[in-house]
Structures are given as structure tokens and as C-alpha cells.
Amino acid sequence: MSVSATNISDRMAATGTANALELRGVSKMFGALEALGDIDMTVKPGERRAVLGSNGAGKTTLFNCITGDFPPTTGSIRFFGEDVTGFPAQERIRRGLRRTYQISLLFTGLSVIDNIYLACRGVSRGRFSLLRPRRNDALMQSAEDLVRVVHLDDVRDTMVSDLSYGQQRQLEIAMALSGAPRFILFDEPAAGLSPTERRELVDILTGLPGHVGFIIIEHDMDVALRVSDRVTMMHNGRIFKEGKPAEIEEDPEVQALYLGGGHG
Amino acid sequence: MVAIDSPRTTTTDMRRRIASVPPVYWVLGILLLIIPAFASDFVMFQIMGWTFILGLIALSLMFLGGYGGMVSLAQMAFAGFAGYMVAIFGDSAISGISQGWPWWIVIPLALFLTVIFATAVGWLAVRTEGIYTIMITLAIAAAFFYFTRQNYELFNGFQGFNSVLPPELFGIDWRGPEAFYYLTMFWAVTGFGAVLYVSRAPFGLALQGVRDNPRRMAALGYNVTAHRVAAYAFAAVIAGIGGILLTWQSAQISPGTVGIQSAIDILVIAVIGGLRHPIGAFIGAFIFVLLKTFAVDVLIALGLGGERFQLLIGMGFLIIVFFSPDGLLGLWEKLKASRRRDPLTGGQR
Numbered sequence: 001m002s003v004s005a006t007n008i009s010d011r012m013a014a015t016g017t018a019n020a021l022e023l024r025g026v027s028k029m030f031g032a033l034e035a036l037g038d039i040d041m042t043v044k045p046g047e048r049r050a051v052l053g054s055n056g057a058g059k060t061t062l063f064n065c066i067t068g069d070f071p072p073t074t075g076s077i078r079f080f081g082e083d084v085t086g087f088p089a090q091e092r093i094r095r096g097l098r099r100t101y102q103i104s105l106l107f108t109g110l111s112v113i114d115n116i117y118l119a120c121r122g123v124s125r126g127r128f129s130l131l132r133p134r135r136n137d138a139l140m141q142s143a144e145d146l147v148r149v150v151h152l153d154d155v156r157d158t159m160v161s162d163l164s165y166g167q168q169r170q171l172e173i174a175m176a177l178s179g180a181p182r183f184i185l186f187d188e189p190a191a192g193l194s195p196t197e198r199r200e201l202v203d204i205l206t207g208l209p210g211h212v213g214f215i216i217i218e219h220d221m222d223v224a225l226r227v228s229d230r231v232t233m234m235h236n237g238r239i240f241k242e243g244k245p246a247e248i249e250e251d252p253e254v255q256a257l258y259l260g261g262g263h264g
Numbered sequence: 265m266v267a268i269d270s271p272r273t274t275t276t277d278m279r280r281r282i283a284s285v286p287p288v289y290w291v292l293g294i295l296l297l298i299i300p301a302f303a304s305d306f307v308m309f310q311i312m313g314w315t316f317i318l319g320l321i322a323l324s325l326m327f328l329g330g331y332g333g334m335v336s337l338a339q340m341a342f343a344g345f346a347g348y349m350v351a352i353f354g355d356s357a358i359s360g361i362s363q364g365w366p367w368w369i370v371i372p373l374a375l376f377l378t379v380i381f382a383t384a385v386g387w388l389a390v391r392t393e394g395i396y397t398i399m400i401t402l403a404i405a406a407a408f409f410y411f412t413r414q415n416y417e418l419f420n421g422f423q424g425f426n427s428v429l430p431p432e433l434f435g436i437d438w439r440g441p442e443a444f445y446y447l448t449m450f451w452a453v454t455g456f457g458a459v460l461y462v463s464r465a466p467f468g469l470a471l472q473g474v475r476d477n478p479r480r481m482a483a484l485g486y487n488v489t490a491h492r493v494a495a496y497a498f499a500a501v502i503a504g505i506g507g508i509l510l511t512w513q514s515a516q517i518s519p520g521t522v523g524i525q526s527a528i529d530i531l532v533i534a535v536i537g538g539l540r541h542p543i544g545a546f547i548g549a550f551i552f553v554l555l556k557t558f559a560v561d562v563l564i565a566l567g568l569g570g571e572r573f574q575l576l577i578g579m580g581f582l583i584i585v586f587f588s589p590d591g592l593l594g595l596w597e598k599l600k601a602s603r604r605r606d607p608l609t610g611g612q613r
Contacts, residue, residue, distance in 0.1 A: 069479070089482045089483050090483075090487055093484060106480070107476040107480070109472060118481075123485045126466055128466070128467050130467050133465075179485075
């Protein structure tokens, strides 16, 4: 479970030259409140980035702007070289962008397999098909595979409303992994998980295919620093530091502001 | 590309499928087939025929409400629209308006135009949620009612159309009690099966996803608005078939058929039965038809005024909604769950 920084150049080489994500001057106003201010951020293909900051630092708003859940007030967002600033959420998803949500946004009236199947179907053709999938349907097969990847085989046909909290978080990840993602935004995936579940989560994240980059928002520093190549620190809607995990950990300013001086 | 199965797999597939049909469906199916052997003409034509027709229209609401989370009061307007189209393009006593085209053009055309109408309504209504969807569809139902009543060139105003009869296909009079029973039953079973089937197909699953969490569906790559509008179009086919059958049953269509009262009746039927499962629409319709037909006699037998039968329906509705917001189906589920529960521990037995 080594930090994957060593093979980052291999991963980047595999995915072409354009940056996975390029934010220029992105800001977001909610009325008079500036939730995000003048964010410049570049993430290379295959790179794994942690975004840290206290509550209200603008991390989730940043995600919402990247995915298109809210449009940014100013600035531009490029995804693998393409300007997606004006694109609706579903167009960004079809280009390989995925996200998980801090509060589970699952389909509680459907079973585990149906949730994952819907996630797989969302990025393929036939979303309006009136014909049931056959047993050897390729998308059904990939949904079945994902059920196994996140260790939910035992509850395959259980209604999501009957799952435990930890299982719901695992299902969130399975849904983000569906349909050949190129870049994933994880919003506090470890929140509320037991230590064992956290270890499983780190395994899943470090075990992702090399070309899949991600940004992770996480309060658990152990998880965040173990799975990321670079760290961005946010405060009051702005970026105030960026660097390798070790640099960030040792930065006196960061320690004073966020780690409380004695975190290691 | 069409996958070709070997005959052997098809047979085993078929066997497995037949084996997976719950026994209650077999009993119900056989019962429905043999009812004409002992039921009177009145029961076949009026009670059962009407149940199947209202059930179909309520089924279209169940599809939108139960799977899509959209409660539409315009379903009766769509049904009535289909009926009007059959009267306008086909045959009726109003020869000045009715075109008298052959049935094999008229029926598909009527359903096609109904789908267009419903798609336009859906396109408007899906921009709203909850109570506002109910309001906007109610407004459309009311507008359609007044339009048919005031427009004489096309809809023949207050009079509407009479002598709108089903075609005499295969030399059978389809308005004969037995033939009409089988005709309506066929379409009720087909509609029921289609909704059940589609609920597990990508379109139906996606619709349930939209109901549970529209924002997440958009984040998964679905066009939520398009899905909702398509659901209106799909439901309109079912409502349209119900509307055509309803027109044939009473041999007429007039503004009274598409009034606000009828629109609310469909909602009452769907809620009484329960929006969770397609069968709820038919259970609700059966109870509604029984009440509507016999409540007067019961009230008179009890020495009360017969004109108070609406009160009985209203009270039945109130009691069911009070004890189970999920209708009779919900009540049944609750009963099953409480019988499974251990009275001491509260856990499953």
C-alpha cells in the first residue's frame, strides 16, 4: 500500500498531454457570500490530489463547480483540454468525470445491484430502453463486477434503505467507479467509517487503475496523505498552499492553521 | 444486433419464466378467464369492463406517481382526448364532424396524437415538483374540459359525440358483454404486464432513480427532464387505450367524461389501491366501481338517502388514507410484516 507518487510519471504518460483538470480564476458567490475566490488549480492526468481545509473552506463548493452541480460565477474549467464551464452535469459525466457525495445520495427505493446498474447505464447508450437487460448483458456484467470490487456481494439484492452506513459509503464508491471513469472527485469518503472500513477504503483507492486520477476531500489526514500525490490546502474559499504530502505536513503555517501544531 | 438463442435455451428460459410467476397470478388469471361462464351481462360489461378501463387510466397515473414521483391529474384528460380523437376521425352520429376513416388508421392516429398532447403537457409539468405538479396538471385538465365544452367546430361542445362504436372486427360485436369483457381484460392485462416489465427495464429503473434522487441521476449522466417527459408519453399510451375503451363502453364522449370530478376519481382510485405496484390501480378501480354502482342500494337498504353515495366513497377514501397512505397494498404489506414480527423482541420471526 505504498504511496503511489513513484509511478505518477507512468500514469501521466498513459493519458496524453492535456491536463486532467485546469481551473482558471474560478469563483462562486452565494448572494454576497464568496464561497470560492479566484481558484487556479491544475491536476495532471492520473494524479491523485487531496484537498484539505477546515469546514466552510469551500471544498465541496469547489466540487460542485467542477461537476456542474452549480455553475461557477466567474472563471473557466477545462477537463482533459476541453472547456466544460458551460456544460450541464450529465455532459461532464459522459466525458469521464465522476463524483461521490458527502451525504449519501443513493436511490433508496432500489436494490444495490440496481443502483450500480443505473450508474453503469448512465454513461452508455440505451438509457431509454424499454427492454429488460439480458442475463449476459455487458453492462449488467460490469455492475456485477463492481458489486464484488466494493465487497457488497452479500447484500446484492438488498434495498439501499436497509444497508448500514458503511455499506452505503462503499456503494457510493462503486457508483463512482462505473462506466470507465477518467477522473473521480471523492467527497469525504471516510467520514463515519470504522477503522477496518477505512483500511478497506485506502485499499480500494490505492488499487484504482493507474490512469484514473482523483481529488479527495478528507478530514482523516491518514487516509488523505496516504492516497495522494499532492495536497492543496484551502482556507476561506481560497487556495493558500500546495505541495507534496510531506511538505504540507511539515509546513509551519499549515500546522498552525489546520493541524493544530502537533499532528503527525 | 439480435442475439439468436438455441431452441434449447429458449425452452429452459421459458420454463424458468413460467415457474417464476407467483401462484396468485395463476389463480387470478384462470378466474378472469372463466368469469363469463357464470357472471351476468351486467357484471361483465358494467362492473368488470368499467374496472378494467378505470384501472388502465389509474395505471397510467400509478406509473407516473409510483415510479416517477409525479402525481398528474391530467391522465383523465389524456384518456378523454384519445376518445375524442376516435370520435372525430372515426364514426359517430355527428356526421358533420366525424371523418369516418377506417379503424386501423383512426386508433393508431388517436394514440399518436394523445402521446403528442401528453408530451407537451409533460414538458410543462416536469419543471415543477410535488403540489405544483398537481396544480399545473389540474389546470390543464380544467382547461381541456372547458375547451371541449365551448368548442363546437371540432369537439361539438356540450353535446360531444354519440354512437361512437368499436369496429366490427372478425364479425364480432365488441360491445356485446362477453366480447367487451375479453377486450377490456386483454388490454388491462397487457397494460399491467407492460408496466411491470418496463419497471425493471433501463427506462423504468432510471425513472425510479429520478424519483429517489434527481440530482444524483443527473450526476450519473441522465437527462432527468427528458426521462420525466418520456414517462408522460409512455403513460399516455396506457391512458389513451383506456380512454378509447371508455368511449366505446358508453358509446359516447362528451365534456362530462373529462370533467374535474373524473380527474379526481382517477386519483382516488390510484390512492385507494396503492401507488406501489401496478396491481393497486385495478384493486382501486374494482372497489371504486363497486361503491359507485352499489352504494346507493346499500344506503337505501339502510334507510338513508341514496343521493349520499358520494359520502360513502369519500369516507372510504378517508379511512384508507388515514390508516395507510400507501393504499390497500400498503395495508396488506403492513399486515404481512406484523405477522412476521415477533411480539416480544420486535425482530423477524
